[in-house]
Amino acid sequence: MTTSAGAHGGTESRRILLVDDSADAALAMSMLLEALGHEVRTEHDGARALASIDEFRPDVVVLDIGLPGMSGFDVAREMRKRDATRHALLLALTGYGSAADRQTALDAGFDHHLTKPVSIDEIEALLARA
Numbered sequence: 001m002t003t004s005a006g007a008h009g010g011t012e013s014r015r016i017l018l019v020d021d022s023a024d025a026a027l028a029m030s031m032l033l034e035a036l037g038h039e040v041r042t043e044h045d046g047a048r049a050l051a052s053i054d055e056f057r058p059d060v061v062v063l064d065i066g067l068p069g070m071s072g073f074d075v076a077r078e079m080r081k082r083d084a085t086r087h088a089l090l091l092a093l094t095g096y097g098s099a100a101d102r103q104t105a106l107d108a109g110f111d112h113h114l115t116k117p118v119s120i121d122e123i124e125a126l127l128a129r130a
Helices: 023-035 046-056 072-081 099-108 120-129
Strands: 015-019 039-043 060-064 089-094 112-115
Touching (some): 023 039, 039 046, 060 072, 089 120, 112 120
Parallel strands (some): 015 060, 060 089
16 A cells, blocks of 8 residues: 555545446546545456456455446455455445445445445545545
8 A cells, every 4th residue: 555645634545446337427536536646446347346456456445336247245245255355445335325225235345335426525534544
């Protein structure tokens, strides 16, 4: 992990894997995170996300739940089995916000469940505490 401070609130720079099937949403979020001093890699489906983790070794994964092919829940479960992401901060970023959705996310291995739209300040606060 890099130890340089990010541009926002002194948060350490993190390697963040952003997984969202919406190219526009992923681009916007990655630009914000990069502007805050983080290194961001973007993938648009679970299989590609899983294929990239051994090489990228993210500190944080921001993962959409509604992905094509395999759900974000399945991706999170698989990530928790792998050395490269076993201890990474996993953030569910989703439009599904019921209590059952939150519990399913936690059961799948996510550390936090964030409902869209989420503020960049909320994400940065979680990164600062990680």
